[in-house]
Amino acid sequence: MQSTNVISPDSAFLAAVASRSDQPISLCYQCRKCTNGCPLTFAMDIMPNQVMRMIELGMRDELLRSKTIWVCASCQTCSTRCPNDIDIAHLMDSLRQLSRESGNVAEPKILKFHEAFLASIRCHGRTFELGMVARYKLSTLDLFSDLAVSLEMFKRGKIGFLPDRIKGRRVVRRMFGKRRRGTR
Amino acid sequence: MKVSYYPGCSLHGMAVEYDESIRSVCNAIDVDLVELADWNCCGASSAHFIDDELAVRLPARNMLIAEREGRELLVPCPGCFQGLKHADKELKKAPSRWTDESYEGRAPVSHVSEFFHRRELLEKIIQEVTKPLTGVAAVAYHGCASQRPPKLTDAESPENPITMEELLRAIGIEVRPWSYKTDCCGASLTLTRLDIIHKLSGDLFDAAVEAGAECMVTDCPMCQSNLDTRQTEIEALRGTPYGLPVFYITELLAMALGEEKPDRWWKKHFVDPVPLFRNKDLM
Numbered sequence A: 001m002q003s004t005n006v007i008s009p010d011s012a013f014l015a016a017v018a019s020r021s022d023q024p025i026s027l028c029y030q031c032r033k034c035t036n037g038c039p040l041t042f043a044m045d046i047m048p049n050q051v052m053r054m055i056e057l058g059m060r061d062e063l064l065r066s067k068t069i070w071v072c073a074s075c076q077t078c079s080t081r082c083p084n085d086i087d088i089a090h091l092m093d094s095l096r097q098l099s100r101e102s103g104n105v106a107e108p109k110i111l112k113f114h115e116a117f118l119a120s121i122r123c124h125g126r127t128f129e130l131g132m133v134a135r136y137k138l139s140t141l142d143l144f145s146d147l148a149v150s151l152e153m154f155k156r157g158k159i160g161f162l163p164d165r166i167k168g169r170r171v172v173r174r175m176f177g178k179r180r181r182g183t184r
Numbered sequence B: 001m002k003v004s005y006y007p008g009c010s011l012h013g014m015a016v017e018y019d020e021s022i023r024s025v026c027n028a029i030d031v032d033l034v035e036l037a038d039w040n041c042c043g044a045s046s047a048h049f050i051d052d053e054l055a056v057r058l059p060a061r062n063m064l065i066a067e068r069e070g071r072e073l074l075v076p077c078p079g080c081f082q083g084l085k086h087a088d089k090e091l092k093k094a095p096s097r098w099t100d101e102s103y104e105g106r107a108p109v110s111h112v113s114e115f116f117h118r119r120e121l122l123e124k125i126i127q128e129v130t131k132p133l134t135g136v137a138a139v140a141y142h143g144c145a146s147q148r149p150p151k152l153t154d155a156e157s158p159e160n161p162i163t164m165e166e167l168l169r170a171i172g173i174e175v176r177p178w179s180y181k182t183d184c185c186g187a188s189l190t191l192t193r194l195d196i197i198h199k200l201s202g203d204l205f206d207a208a209v210e211a212g213a214e215c216m217v218t219d220c221p222m223c224q225s226n227l228d229t230r231q232t233e234i235e236a237l238r239g240t241p242y243g244l245p246v247f248y249i250t251e252l253l254a255m256a257l258g259e260e261k262p263d264r265w266w267k268k269h270f271v272d273p274v275p276l277f278r279n280k281d282l283m
Helices: A011-021 A033-037 A048-057 A060-064 A077-081 A088-102 A108-124 A129-140 A147-155 A169-177 B016-028 B044-050 B054-069 B078-093 B112-117 B119-128 B163-170 B194-210 B221-229 B231-238 B249-256 B274-279
Strands: B002-005 B032-035 B073-075 B109-111 B137-141 B215-218 B246-248
Touching: A011 A048, A011 A088, A033 A048, A033 A077, A048 A060, A048 A088, A060 A088, A077 A088, A088 B044, A108 A129, A108 A169, A108 B044, A147 B221, A169 B054, B016 B032, B016 B246, B016 B249, B044 B054, B044 B078, B054 B078, B073 B078, B073 B112, B078 B109, B109 B112, B112 B119, B112 B163, B112 B249, B119 B163, B137 B163, B137 B194, B163 B249, B194 B221, B194 B231, B215 B221, B215 B249, B221 B231, B221 B246, B246 B249
Parallel strands: B002 B032, B002 B073, B073 B109, B137 B215, B215 B246
Antiparallel strands: none
């Protein structure tokens, strides 16, 4: 007997994504303009138009542990071209946030990079490139990749050794406190 | 003409030559830049990954400072530009959600190419050119965030911008047509998924060479850094010697407007632009 993969639609997930993203997800009529214009599809496990349908079907786990939501580079081509004015790139943000909260992240290095970036802002009010990269490298234990490029950057004076700290950094730090779920 | 200036973190770090060349161009055409007081990072490509609120609050603080200063705000980095435009729109929509201050939007946000392309400034540039860069063939590479999404950026022609192209023609450069001017180079993944960079940026190099370009010109510090620093390894992977210098539009504008010491910028480039200039008798 042929086996069938049965999906029981779960509208709770659609409602959760819709409320977080404020996007009219159900307007999607699968024209695939998003997927056809997306430059990252070669690195994705679920195509952008499939993401739209899977949100509607409530396929929460498949989406939140997908690579797609993390390799999306936020280039906004999909959002620019969607005939129904759905901000698909912003939906990817919402899915990444939900994935982070679920603790099941398919591309942990990408998440750690953005966490290191925000930690730098939280600390100094501005990004301190050297500190941010050091934090990222330590958190991923990916210490030796890009050594040649880094040395070349030092040689060319493209990397500053001291952070640029702003006076209003306490105000900036408080912005991080106002959040649903904090970044470290 | 006096404008507020938000350099952003990159221009105080890796992209210092972008900052210096913007100042040089402004100096040559009498634009007075006033750096925004105590500006903070806009959150760039990271804040919206993790927290939508933070992605507004960080740039909103800068927009409130700009509002108090009450002048147009020039923003060279497309990532910052997009974030600040987003905050400007959210502040206009519901100011009380973000601040106790009043907000009318007295500091319109402009990005570099669109700013210098404005009629009176473009005319001034044409007037002040002392050293046209004749004979150099280039492709203009706009990338993503200065154009998309048009709802935020207010870009006039997000699929086919022409601002940088017209600026380059004004200083004597031959602009080669190509269809990759707003394709993504992948820069935000440069530390995390190098394989993706190699594909996206490699395709851009192939297309630039096919278009007959001898160099690429951009107005984005992430794109410049990515295309410049990753080019050698992509050459090795694809077995193609591209040798394409990647310029900031303002480096070339400044050079054409008579900047005396552009050499200090060329030393910052991984792909050395000096042979190209020598070849064209521009050095």
